[in-house]
Amino acid sequence: MNLTLFVWRQRxxxxxxxxxxxxxxxxxxxxxxxxxxxxxxxxxxKEGKEPIAFDHDCREGxxxxxxxxxxxxxxxxxxxxxxxxxxxxxxKDGDRIYIEPWRARAFxxxxxLIVDRSALDRIIQAGGYVSVHTGGVPDANAILIPKPxxxxxxxxxxxxxxxxxxxxxxxxxxxxxxxxxVTHLAMLPQGKVEAARRVCLMTEQMLKxxxxxxTNHYECQAACPKGIKVSFIAKLNREFIKAQF
Amino acid sequence: xxxxGKIPAGPINEKWDRHRQHLKLINPANKRKFTIIxxxxxxxxxxxxxxxxxxxxxxxxxxYQDSARRAHSIAAQGGINAAKNYPNDGDSIYRLFYxxxxxxxxxxxxxxxYRLAQVSVNIIDxxxxxxxxxxxxxxxxxxxxxxxxxxxxxxxxxxxxTGQQLLLGAYQxxxxxxxxxxxxxxxxxxxxxxxxxxxxxxxxxxxxxVTGKISAYSADAVCLCTxxxxxxxxxxxxxMGCNVTATYRAYKKGAFFANPxxxxxxxxxxxxxxxxQSKLTLMSESLRNDGRIWVPKNKGDNRRPADIPxxxxxxxxxxxxxxxGNLAPRDISSRxxxxxxxxGRGVGPGGLGxxxxxxxxxxxxxxxxxxxxxxxxxxxxxxxxxxDAYKQPMRIYPAVHYTMGGLWVDYNxxxxxxxxxxxxxxxxxxxxxxxxxxxxxxxxxxxxxxxIPYTIADYLARTNIPKPSTEQPEFLNSLEEQRxxxxxxxxxxxxxxxxxxxxxxxxxxxxxxGMARSEESLKDALNKIPTIREEFWENVIxxxxxGELNQELEKAGRVADFLEFAELMAIxxxxxxxxxxxxFRVEYQMxxxxxxxxxxxxxxxxxxxxxxQDNAPELHKEPLAFENVKLAIRSYK
Ligand SMILES: Cc1cc2nc3c(=O)[nH]c(=O)nc-3n(C[C@H](O)[C@H](O)[C@H](O)COP(=O)(O)OP(=O)(O)OC[C@H]3O[C@@H](n4cnc5c(N)ncnc54)[C@H](O)[C@@H]3O)c2cc1C
Ligand code: SF4
Ligand code: FES
Numbered sequence: 001m002n003l004t005l006f007v008w009r010q011r012x013x014x015x016x017x018x019x020x021x022x023x024x025x026x027x028x029x030x031x032x033x034x035x036x037x038x039x040x041x042x043x044x045x046k047e048g049k050e051p052i053a054f055d056h057d058c059r060e061g062x063x064x065x066x067x068x069x070x071x072x073x074x075x076x077x078x079x080x081x082x083x084x085x086x087x088x089x090x091x092k093d094g095d096r097i098y099i100e101p102w103r104a105r106a107f108x109x110x111x112x113l114i115v116d117r118s119a120l121d122r123i124i125q126a127g128g129y130v131s132v133h134t135g136g137v138p139d140a141n142a143i144l145i146p147k148p149x150x151x152x153x154x155x156x157x158x159x160x161x162x163x164x165x166x167x168x169x170x171x172x173x174x175x176x177x178x179x180x181x182v183t184h185l186a187m188l189p190q191g192k193v194e195a196a197r198r199v200c201l202m203t204e205q206m207l208k209x210x211x212x213x214x215t216n217h218y219e220c221q222a223a224c225p226k227g228i229k230v231s232f233i234a235k236l237n238r239e240f241i242k243a244q245f
Numbered sequence: 246x247x248x249x250g251k252i253p254a255g256p257i258n259e260k261w262d263r264h265r266q267h268l269k270l271i272n273p274a275n276k277r278k279f280t281i282i283x284x285x286x287x288x289x290x291x292x293x294x295x296x297x298x299x300x301x302x303x304x305x306x307x308x309y310q311d312s313a314r315r316a317h318s319i320a321a322q323g324g325i326n327a328a329k330n331y332p333n334d335g336d337s338i339y340r341l342f343y344x345x346x347x348x349x350x351x352x353x354x355x356x357x358x359y360r361l362a363q364v365s366v367n368i369i370d371x372x373x374x375x376x377x378x379x380x381x382x383x384x385x386x387x388x389x390x391x392x393x394x395x396x397x398x399x400x401x402x403x404x405x406x407t408g409q410q411l412l413l414g415a416y417q418x419x420x421x422x423x424x425x426x427x428x429x430x431x432x433x434x435x436x437x438x439x440x441x442x443x444x445x446x447x448x449x450x451x452x453x454x455v456t457g458k459i460s461a462y463s464a465d466a467v468c469l470c471t472x473x474x475x476x477x478x479x480x481x482x483x484x485m486g487c488n489v490t491a492t493y494r495a496y497k498k499g500a501f502f503a504n505p506x507x508x509x510x511x512x513x514x515x516x517x518x519x520x521x522q523s524k525l526t527l528m529s530e531s532l533r534n535d536g537r538i539w540v541p542k543n544k545g546d547n548r549r550p551a552d553i554p555x556x557x558x559x560x561x562x563x564x565x566x567x568x569x570g571n572l573a574p575r576d577i578s579s580r581x582x583x584x585x586x587x588x589g590r591g592v593g594p595g596g597l598g599x600x601x602x603x604x605x606x607x608x609x610x611x612x613x614x615x616x617x618x619x620x621x622x623x624x625x626x627x628x629x630x631x632x633d634a635y636k637q638p639m640r641i642y643p644a645v646h647y648t649m650g651g652l653w654v655d656y657n658x659x660x661x662x663x664x665x666x667x668x669x670x671x672x673x674x675x676x677x678x679x680x681x682x683x684x685x686x687x688x689x690x691x692x693x694x695x696x697i698p699y700t701i702a703d704y705l706a707r708t709n710i711p712k713p714s715t716e717q718p719e720f721l722n723s724l725e726e727q728r729x730x731x732x733x734x735x736x737x738x739x740x741x742x743x744x745x746x747x748x749x750x751x752x753x754x755x756x757x758x759g760m761a762r763s764e765e766s767l768k769d770a771l772n773k774i775p776t777i778r779e780e781f782w783e784n785v786i787x788x789x790x791x792g793e794l795n796q797e798l799e800k801a802g803r804v805a806d807f808l809e810f811a812e813l814m815a816i817x818x819x820x821x822x823x824x825x826x827x828x829f830r831v832e833y834q835m836x837x838x839x840x841x842x843x844x845x846x847x848x849x850x851x852x853x854x855x856x857x858q859d860n861a862p863e864l865h866k867e868p869l870a871f872e873n874v875k876l877a878i879r880s881y882k
Contacts, residue, residue, distance in 0.1 A: 012793065030518040032629075038523055038744070045742050045788055045797065053796055055311065057484040059524050061625070062409055063315040078628075085628050110455055111794045118432070121312050125424040129417035130376045134296040134694045135367070137374035141331060144385035154378040154403060157410060161314055190376045 001027050001093035005040065007052055008100045013108050013116075019098070022052075029089035033076065034059060034066065036088055037099075053112040061085040061225065064160035067167070068113050069100040074164035074223040082162065082225040102163055104172035106210040117163045119209035120177060127201035128181040130190050143189055153187035156180045158226045165220035165228070171212030176220040178206050179236035180228050186239055196243035203240060248501070248852055248867035251655040252356040257873045258338070261360045264656070268699050269706035276301035279705050280712055282449055282464040283307070284436045284491055287316035288408070288686055289669025290470030291415035292693025298422030300698055305462055306419070307431045307451060309486055309799075314416040317472055317484040318689060321408020322529035322622070324392060324400035325686040327365040332389050334397045338362045344395055345684060346874050348574055349649070349677020350826035350842065352504070354850070355873055356656055357674045364695040365687050369401055371694055375414040379403050391534060391572065392682040400683045405529055405621045411686055415693070435799065437730075438723045439467065439495040439665065442713045446495075446665035450723045452731075454799060457792040459727050461715040465705055466664045468697065469495060470689075473648035473670040475508065477807045477814065478759070479751020481645035482514060482527040488803040489810045492652050492671050496813075500660045501852035501865055503653035503673035505810070506818035509680055509827045510760050511646030512578035515629055515639075516598040525644040526629055528601075528622055530682050533571045535606035535615065536639070538562050538578075540599050544589040550600055550638050561585055569881040576679045576827045576840075577881060579643035583760050584838070586642075593640040602638035643760060647685060649676045649827065650817075653852040653867070657700035658692060661852075664704060668692035673850065678826025731791045734801045739784030743800045746781045750774070750804070750811055758815050763831045767819040771812060778808040813853060813862060820864065823847045844876050 003024040010017025024040050031039070034056050041051035057065040061082040068083045070076035076086045091097065099113065107115040145153075157180070165176035182199050185191030191198075214233055221230045253264040271279070279302050283294040286308040294306040308316060330336040341362040346353060369387070373379065379401050380388040389398040403410035422428040433454040440448040440461065448463035474489035475481035496502045513528045539560045541553055561581055563570040573581070582599050585591060592598045607615050612635055616623070623634045630640070651673040658666050658674070669689040676684065713719070757770035781804070789795040824833040824840035825847070833841040850867040 028519055028521060031521045032523075035521045035523050039521060042742050042744060045786055046740070048788070050788055051797060053794060057310055057315055057486050058317065058320050059485060060320050060526055061628075062406065063310070063317070063319050063484065064312075065310060065315050080624075081628060085625070087628065087631070089631055114794065117311060121314075121420065121423075121430075121432075124314075124417060125420040127424075129421045130374065131421060132371075132374045132418075133299050134292075134371060134418075134698070137370045140329070140369045140373040140379075141386050143373060145381055146385050147381050147383050150378055150381040150385075153376075154380075154410075157378050157403075157413065158406065160319075160409075161312065184378065185376050188376050188378070190374055 001029070001088070001091070003027060003091065003094070004096045006096065006098045009052070009112055010109055012111055017109065027088050029087070031088045032059065032084060033070070033086040033088065034084050053114050055114050056084055059084040062160060064162040067102050067115065067162055067164070069102065069167060071098050074102065074167040075225050080225055080227050102167035104166045106172060106174070107163060107166065119211070120161055120163060120174065122209060123174065123178055123202050123205045124181065126205035127198040128185070130185060131194060145188060149187045153184050156183040156187070156228065156232055159228050160226055162225065164223045164225060166211065168219040168223035169212065170217055170219065171215060173214045174206050174211040175214040175233050175236065176224060176228055176230065178202050179232040182239055183232040183235045186235065195239060199236065199239040199243050246865040248653065248661070248850070248865050249655065250354055250867055251657060252354070253656065257355060257359045260356050261363060265699055268703040271702045271705055273301055277303065279303065280305065280464040281701065282462060282467045283470060284449065284468065285316065285470035285472060285669070285671070286313035286416070286419065287318035287470060287472055287669060288412055288415055288689030289671070289693045290316070290468070291412065291419045292690050293468055293470060293668055293697050294428050295415060295418035295422050296694050296698050297701070298427035301427070304422070304428040305431065305464065306428050307434045307436060309433065309435045309454065311432050313419055313430060313432060314413060316412060317487055318412045318686070319409045320484065321686055322405045322527065323531045324390065324402035324407045324683045325368070325411060326392070326399050326683040327369045327401060327687065328362050328399060329366055329369060331387060332398045336397050336399050341365060341399065343874055345675065345681055346677070347879055348681035349679055350840065350879050351677065351844070351848070351871065351876050352507070352825055352869065353675055353677030354869060355871060360696070361675050361688055361691050364691045367695055368687060368690045372411060372414050375418060377403065377410045377414045390531060392531060395681065402531070405619065408686060411690065415690070436471070436491045437494065437727045437802070439498045440719050440723050441498055441662065442717065442719050443710055445663045445708060445710050447710060447713050448715065448720060450720070450727050455794050457790070457795065459724060461720040461724055463713050463715050463720065465708065465712045466666065466701055468666045468668055469652065469671050470668040470693070471671045473651070474810065475645045475648050477750070477811050478645040478754045479747050480517065480522060480525050480755070482511060482525050485524060488806065490803050490806045492667070493806045493810050495652060495665060497855050498662070499855065500662050500665055501653040501854050502650070502813060503850050503852040504650040504817065505814045505853065506758070506821060506828050507649035507678050507826065508645060509575055509647040509649060510579040510643045512575055512582055512643050513601060513641045514644035515626065516593055516642040518594065526625070527644070527646060528626060528639065528641060530575070532601060532619060532622060535618065536571065536601040536603050537605055538571050538599055538601055540585045540590040540592060550602070559585070559590070566881045573881050574679060574681065576829070580760055580829060582643055598640035598642045600638035601641045603634065604638070607635065647680055649673065649678060649680055653850065657703065658696055659700065659704060664708060666697060666701060668697060678828055730802070731798065734785070734787050734798060734805070735791060737783065737785050737787065739786050741784050742786060743797055743804050746777060746785060747804045747807065749777055750808060754811055758818055761829050761831050762818050764819065767815050770815040771819070774808065774812045774815065781805065781808055816862065817851055817853065821847055821851065
């Protein structure tokens with residue numbers, strides 16, 4: 001199939017960016033979205049032009065590196081799917097596709113479709129862990145965890161840190177991301193010890209980074225490729241309130 | 246040269262304990278005077294950096310992704326082994342040790358493997374303490390499953406995302422040290438060179454992938470944890486950025502590269518769908534616990550799988566290896582798939598695929614159990630192929646997956662260059678000629694959490710070379726060299742793209758140095774590789790400049806290294822006149838087609854030393870002694 005792409009091009013963080021038009025010819029439905037961009041890039045390079053810069057690595061939907069807004073939707077139209085796992089069979093011949101970077105105050109654009117998401121790392125650094133040293137820990141089966149709790153912890157822990165939730169939120173909030181980590185650890189006995197401190201430090205860092213607040217649009221859940229649920233935000237709020245007493 | 250693995254004396258089960266008692270220590274107040282560079286933040290690197298930071302060292306950590314959490318360990322699906330014997334099915338440290346040695350086809354160092362099995366139990370304890378949400382049963386205890394090449398259940402898992410959860414555990418421990426100021430994290434920074442001062446590893450040269458700035462870092466010791474080189478085949482299950490650059494450039498600085506030809510082809514990957522293919526996707530081999538592998542009995546049987554009756558199906562693994570069946574080790578399963586496809590019995594486009602069928606398991610256990618066990622894998626399969634594997638069998642085909650070879654290290658994980666330590670997939674140490682499923686995660690974390698903290702202290706206490714200034718000539722020369730290399734790549738302005746060369750190289754490697762190798766195919770590869778390399782340096786096109794984010798330039802540097810390294814792989818494969826594990830030389834096989842090892846002549850580690858681009862590399866040998874297991878023919882029948 002043949003497609004027309006409108007891609008955000010921006011030299012670097014301080015330059016002015018704009019949408020540019022490209023043709024993508026002979027695209028096979030079995031290609032992934034990124035493979036389609038590979039084809040466009042190969043052609044641009046041969047024509048002596050600059051290829052489109054975009055983040056990607058595993059191309060398996062797990063590293064969280066890929067990050068594109070396709071036709072206004074972070075990670076594109078297919079639910080629970082990262083851009084790298086989105087396949088061209090979901091598009092049709094003649095489609096016009098708009099491709100833009102994550103847009104949020106806390107994610108400055110580095111180049112084209114690549115943004116700086118280090119703010120998410122700093123939220124984890126502020127407290128997204130159990131403060132345990134290597135060695136000197138009890139036998140793994142000494143800590144029993146009810147299966148439903150372990151399952152909920154795992155549901156939350158599946159977050160890949162891509163930042164689509166932030167890009168989807170009208171407030172540019174990182175609540176879903178933060179809530180996922182807070183919930184994962186708060187569900188487990190190992191994480192309960194520091195739960196109060198953790199939720200305060202992580203939330204504080206989130207605000208410091210310039211992420212907005214949550215006003216219940218639920219756009220984050222709709223965009224999240226891993227199905228992280230907004231109910232975890234309720235859990236985050238509960239943990240936060242608990243921590244105040 | 247005969248290499249010394251520095252294996253401690255004593256009975257195998259006491260070696261590590263005794264050794265630790267003799268290793269030198271650094272007192273807590275002095276630790277903060279040392280700086281350690283850790284390149285890579287996968288399981289090996291993140292666990293090492295976190296632990297070294299906790300101990301008080303200053304750590305400078307590097308990775309090429311935008312966050313440490315995205316290292317390719319994140320993609321591991323199936324699980325991690327440990328000799329916990331929780332299911333009470335007869336596991337023990339010795340058995341895990343034995344299985345790993347046997348799985349590796351008797352080409353790994355006994356003492357390392359035993360230590361790995363010993364610390365495996367600590368790894369699970371550590372990860373649980375960090376909050377890794379492993380699967381649990383209804384009583385709240387940890388759940389286990391069995392994995393390729395093992396007859397018991399010793400694999401711990403977190404749905405189909407075990408690597409992700411283990412890496413996030415290590416990444417969180419690392420993040421804590423970043424917060425406390427003990428680790429300085431440098432994401433989007435690629436290592437280009439290793440710097441030696443008076444023969445010891447004392448620093449690296451890196452490129453900031455955002456600004457293009459090339460700079461040097463010095464330290465008291467360097468740890469490379471940069472993963473595997475499977476992307477030399479272009480198509481593999483590795484992430485797009487996985488590379489050999491860090492280890493290969495260390496090799497060019499004098500580190501020995503051990504067993505480069507030992508690569509693993511994974512039996513259960515989604516088949517190639519066309520020329521546009523940029524990478525291959527693994528379907529966790531845990532699927533083999535419930536899926537049955539088959540092809541039609543007859544060539545050219547084009548019926549839909551559901552229309553092929555039992556009598557016309559060949560469950561070839563169950564037929565050939567009755568006791569292991571669909572769980573036969575990876576190299577054996579992969580080769581068996583290639584054989585049936587070579588016979589013309591393959592399925593799907595191009596005949597390069599076999600069925601992995603869940604209908605029996607669904608009949609026996611119900612779809613909901615299968616969904617619970619493998620739901621995310623089935624979804625992934627459908628996303629890529631558009632097919633529903635609950636209704637029709639999956640199609641799978643082998644793909645390059647893991648590299649057992651890597652930089653040579655001794656028992657302390659120290660390379661032949663003092664002060665250069667190599668951890669995780671980047672070293673060669675524990676898996677011999679073939680790695681068993683769920684043991685790479687184990688090795689990465691063993692190296693990082695439980696081995697390096699002890700052994701690096703011993704080096705730091707011994708070395709007489711303090712952390713140098715980056716103004717020293719060794720650093721300035723390397724900086725100059727790297728700047729020139731980049732200038733050269735940018736100035737060629739040829740006609741073919743980097744990917745184009747990479748694809749061509751990959752095809753040669755897959756056809757000639759892949760699942761089955763022969764003297765002829767290897768010589769053919771050795772003929773062709775230099776030609777592509779020459780063309781690369783005359784005709785590659787790298788757009789843009791060096792002083793900016795330039796992904797083509799990054800790729801060009803990596804492919805330039807693959808183009809040299811590929812030759813080393815072929816040389817190693819050609820010299821090893823035997824078949825063992827993942828290295829299958831068609832000239833050396835049993836009458837039934839099984840690998841034929843030659844213990845008399847090849848029971849050694851082949852470690853290659855660089856002698857300049859125009860000279861053949863020099864072969865150094867580390868003889869392997871088997872004192873605790875009997876060298877046996879590896880049978881899975
Ligand atoms: C799809 C898949 C599934 C797998 N499943 C399993 C499984 O179920 N069980 C199991 O035991 N094993 C599995 N493996 C194998 C296992 O995941 C890897 O061997 C292991 O995770 C490697 O860890 P590592 O820390 O050595 O390297 P990686 O995790 O690959 O990390 C490499 C690090 O080095 C950095 N790096 C690389 N080059 C440079 C450079 N030049 N400059 C700066 N930084 C650099 C990267 O940024 C990264 O941080 C799987 C592998 C794959 C590909
Ligand atoms: S919550 Fe979902 S969208 Fe947000 S970072 Fe995690 S995986 Fe991405
Ligand atoms: S590239 Fe890794 S999630 Fe898309």
